[in-house]
Amino acid sequence: MKKVSVSFTLNGDPVTADVPTTWTLLKTLRDYFELTGAKEGCGVGECGACTVIVDGQAVNSCLYPIPEVEGRSVTTIEGIAEKDGALHPIQTAFLENNGVQCGFCTSGMIMSAKALLDQNPDPNEEDIRKGIAGNFCRCTGYVQIVESIEMAAKADK
Amino acid sequence: MPDHLFVGKSIPRTIEADKVTGKAVYINDLKRPGMLYGKILYSSHAHARIKRIDTSMAKQLQGVRAVLTGQDIPDVRVGFLKDQTVLKKDVVRQFRDEVAAVAAISPEIAEEAVSLIKVEYEKLPAVFDPFEAMKEGAPLVHETDARGRPLKSNILPLPWKFAVGDMEQARKDAAYIAKDTVSTTWVNQCCMGTSGCIAEFDQNNNLTLYDQTNVIFGHIGRISEYFERIGLAGKKIRVVNPVVGGSFGTKLDTDIYEFIAIQLALNTRKPVKILFDREEEFCALPPRQPAVFTIEQGCDKEGRLIFRHCEAILDNGAYTSWGATTPSVMIMPMSSLYRVPNVYFKATCVYTNNIYAQAMRGYGNPQATFAVETSMDSLAVAAGIDPAEFRFINRNRPGDETPMNLKITSCGLEECITAVRDRLQWDQKRGKQRGRGVGMASLIHVAGGARVTKSDGHGIRVKLDEFGHVDVIESGTDQGQGSPTVISQIVSEALGVRPEDIFLTFGDTALALWDAGTHASRHTFMAGNAAVIACAKAKRQILDMAVELIPRLVKGEFKRMKRKDPGFVEPDLDYGLIANPEDMDIRDRMIFPKKDPDHPYFKVPISEILRNGLHVGIGESRVVAAETFYDPPTEMLNRDMKGNLSMTYAFGTTGVEVEVDEETGEVQILKLVAAHDVGKAMNPTLLLGQIYGAGYTGVGYGLTEEIKVRNGRVMNPSFRDYQMLTAMDVVPIEAVIVEPGDKDGPYGAKGVGEPGLVPTAPAIANAVYDAIGVRIRDLPITPEKILTALKERK
Numbered sequence: 001m002k003k004v005s006v007s008f009t010l011n012g013d014p015v016t017a018d019v020p021t022t023w024t025l026l027k028t029l030r031d032y033f034e035l036t037g038a039k040e041g042c043g044v045g046e047c048g049a050c051t052v053i054v055d056g057q058a059v060n061s062c063l064y065p066i067p068e069v070e071g072r073s074v075t076t077i078e079g080i081a082e083k084d085g086a087l088h089p090i091q092t093a094f095l096e097n098n099g100v101q102c103g104f105c106t107s108g109m110i111m112s113a114k115a116l117l118d119q120n121p122d123p124n125e126e127d128i129r130k131g132i133a134g135n136f137c138r139c140t141g142y143v144q145i146v147e148s149i150e151m152a153a154k155a156d157k
Numbered sequence: 158m159p160d161h162l163f164v165g166k167s168i169p170r171t172i173e174a175d176k177v178t179g180k181a182v183y184i185n186d187l188k189r190p191g192m193l194y195g196k197i198l199y200s201s202h203a204h205a206r207i208k209r210i211d212t213s214m215a216k217q218l219q220g221v222r223a224v225l226t227g228q229d230i231p232d233v234r235v236g237f238l239k240d241q242t243v244l245k246k247d248v249v250r251q252f253r254d255e256v257a258a259v260a261a262i263s264p265e266i267a268e269e270a271v272s273l274i275k276v277e278y279e280k281l282p283a284v285f286d287p288f289e290a291m292k293e294g295a296p297l298v299h300e301t302d303a304r305g306r307p308l309k310s311n312i313l314p315l316p317w318k319f320a321v322g323d324m325e326q327a328r329k330d331a332a333y334i335a336k337d338t339v340s341t342t343w344v345n346q347c348c349m350g351t352s353g354c355i356a357e358f359d360q361n362n363n364l365t366l367y368d369q370t371n372v373i374f375g376h377i378g379r380i381s382e383y384f385e386r387i388g389l390a391g392k393k394i395r396v397v398n399p400v401v402g403g404s405f406g407t408k409l410d411t412d413i414y415e416f417i418a419i420q421l422a423l424n425t426r427k428p429v430k431i432l433f434d435r436e437e438e439f440c441a442l443p444p445r446q447p448a449v450f451t452i453e454q455g456c457d458k459e460g461r462l463i464f465r466h467c468e469a470i471l472d473n474g475a476y477t478s479w480g481a482t483t484p485s486v487m488i489m490p491m492s493s494l495y496r497v498p499n500v501y502f503k504a505t506c507v508y509t510n511n512i513y514a515q516a517m518r519g520y521g522n523p524q525a526t527f528a529v530e531t532s533m534d535s536l537a538v539a540a541g542i543d544p545a546e547f548r549f550i551n552r553n554r555p556g557d558e559t560p561m562n563l564k565i566t567s568c569g570l571e572e573c574i575t576a577v578r579d580r581l582q583w584d585q586k587r588g589k590q591r592g593r594g595v596g597m598a599s600l601i602h603v604a605g606g607a608r609v610t611k612s613d614g615h616g617i618r619v620k621l622d623e624f625g626h627v628d629v630i631e632s633g634t635d636q637g638q639g640s641p642t643v644i645s646q647i648v649s650e651a652l653g654v655r656p657e658d659i660f661l662t663f664g665d666t667a668l669a670l671w672d673a674g675t676h677a678s679r680h681t682f683m684a685g686n687a688a689v690i691a692c693a694k695a696k697r698q699i700l701d702m703a704v705e706l707i708p709r710l711v712k713g714e715f716k717r718m719k720r721k722d723p724g725f726v727e728p729d730l731d732y733g734l735i736a737n738p739e740d741m742d743i744r745d746r747m748i749f750p751k752k753d754p755d756h757p758y759f760k761v762p763i764s765e766i767l768r769n770g771l772h773v774g775i776g777e778s779r780v781v782a783a784e785t786f787y788d789p790p791t792e793m794l795n796r797d798m799k800g801n802l803s804m805t806y807a808f809g810t811t812g813v814e815v816e817v818d819e820e821t822g823e824v825q826i827l828k829l830v831a832a833h834d835v836g837k838a839m840n841p842t843l844l845l846g847q848i849y850g851a852g853y854t855g856v857g858y859g860l861t862e863e864i865k866v867r868n869g870r871v872m873n874p875s876f877r878d879y880q881m882l883t884a885m886d887v888v889p890i891e892a893v894i895v896e897p898g899d900k901d902g903p904y905g906a907k908g909v910g911e912p913g914l915v916p917t918a919p920a921i922a923n924a925v926y927d928a929i930g931v932r933i934r935d936l937p938i939t940p941e942k943i944l945t946a947l948k949e950r951k
Binding site for chain 1: 169170171173174176177178179180181182183185186346347348349350351400401402403404405434435636637638639842843845846849850851852853854875876877881882883884885887888890
């Protein structure tokens, strides 16, 4: 299988991946770097469980061809807590306000929330709902997820 | 009673921090050394004879380790009625029939190999409508039963029937009667994590199954039975849960893919993982059972229900899983939601060549409650009584015994109906029409276990180390419901430690005692009660040590002080305060005498006693550990389908205000009030999560969700086409928590996992009726159905 060598920044570290050209960013993260926080919930860009941040934008990594990642900066759920393990305010808010239940959508949900708050630190409810419109959740009914993101936005001020 | 430190508090889910950092290991993330990947080939027809299967090309593909068909594995029947085999070798009866399976070194190779298998079929006549399937001369889905005896009909031999009272007389006595035919459809559980497992045999053919099931011991029972028939009798089976990405009923039965993984692992001598993709999750996983009900109710002039008569037809699909047993749960709302003295209910399950069904949140209750609550509204209209008032008149009350012998203990239905009425401003808003309306529906559900198997037991083990850490080995499973937090709160309270001291192990049959399953909204009630009993035992062991050790420790300390300071005068202490374990207590990690909780010498950290009890230097060292197997005094349903199967019952009422666009047929929910009698909220924030989540799924059930099955084929096997609600579907939801406290629940709690879903869809349907004057009797209530109904009204 034809391989490609892709160099990019992953959670702040420079990395190079030698993987088949047909691989997606999600497959590379999970199978090459063993970062399994991003999940495959549908594999066709509908559910958002695979969301990571590429150059500041939340993307469905299951659709993102790995050659496209060359030179970019990728942040995953594993890269947002402090080095000492202190959680990011969004992560804390999800735990405190029951924004997480089964947790399968959570990595993607938090990454969408982070991309949103990085761009808009003071979102209203509609902004938040738009920000996570592509992230499906079956457990929560989204109510406490929206509240968690509101709480994180306030905590960050 | 003293204030609780942890129970009833909104303790954060810190214990599950791995889920917000990507560390939690789901089946998707789990790899075993040498693991192979399994993939299944499904049928291309709804009903056909298999003439030939050619696996030669698949076998030749590099990286393939096994290709199995029905010819390669023992011809053993599995399932609730033993009406199917693991791989089908003669006849396929539905599109999801498993025809062949592959194990390969990568998922991609396995998939390619599956595409290389060639199957020749001879099509057989099929039947897709249960009413057609019941007719004489309809194509038979099964020609024989599990024992090989010829079948003459597609009707299953499951006589679900319940009858109490004198129906004939009741009809005569009724002043008003309403009759409705309603139907519900297939809906998918839509777990965000798809189904999957890893089967792994050791050298002695003992099996470890990493599996998402929520009935770990039931799994062992079914697999053991299978093992007996394939020559593996007596082999040990261990089921281990990874972190589970949602359940909602999908993991109740042992599914065919799980048996296939076992066969592939046995054949290859390697661990084999099968992980469904989303399309398989929609096409090959048994969804919620659809049903058609014809329901008739009558009441007297004062609005008191006199009778309820209902017949249901269930499309069973081609095989039988738990879906066929949903009528056993339907009997509960049919007989016991509101006071009704004369009840008749009959359900008929019919084989068709459609997909077959299993369990989903609420089991058969959402279907049956849709029927009952549609009929309640119709009858209220017929009797000229406000539907809220009508429900209030007929509400269940504490102390009632229902026609199926359910013994109602705590019951907050009155408060729930009243709360919904107030919060929705029902009296001002109802009956105005002009596109806006309000509707409500109530529910009853098991909330104190559910004796659907001979044991409804739940085991728990508690052990403490010398640092005061508590290991809790829970025999239930954690599928995201919040049990790690809630159980740690209960253990902390009952034992006198803190939630951060608790380390929980869920879902491992080798470690846990036994459990009937984390289903039927039973986990908090069962595990909570088991924990309270086990912790009382452990606490007693600690206090037994404390009464021995505290005087010794105190006196030893005085001796040391005297050595240091010869002038030290030993205080005159009343050692009687700590002479008996009954006079001692533990709270927030500290042991103390009840009569003097802040005693300067007798208040001792729990870890000090544990350490001094263990490290004694002579042959008297002790550890603290206790276990409990709690099986409540409930009854299985008898032949007449009567019995008090749960220790207590949940009640609740959902009310909605809707706006219906008469041009587009779209329904907007302006407000949803969900009032629930939960006994006592163990963790209010987590409780809200259950109510919101179940409520949202109920809105989907009411308005958008439907697996479209045409001629046996699932036509919309993707999230895009299935229409589950997203964050953009705003449902302003308000929860009202009613806490009567339950005498049998742990700290007064009842189960709450399923109730929120149950009354939501009928409440919406009733609100739509109030808004536009047409009653939609078929779920989901789509814009097309509303526009058609409006046209017919004109």
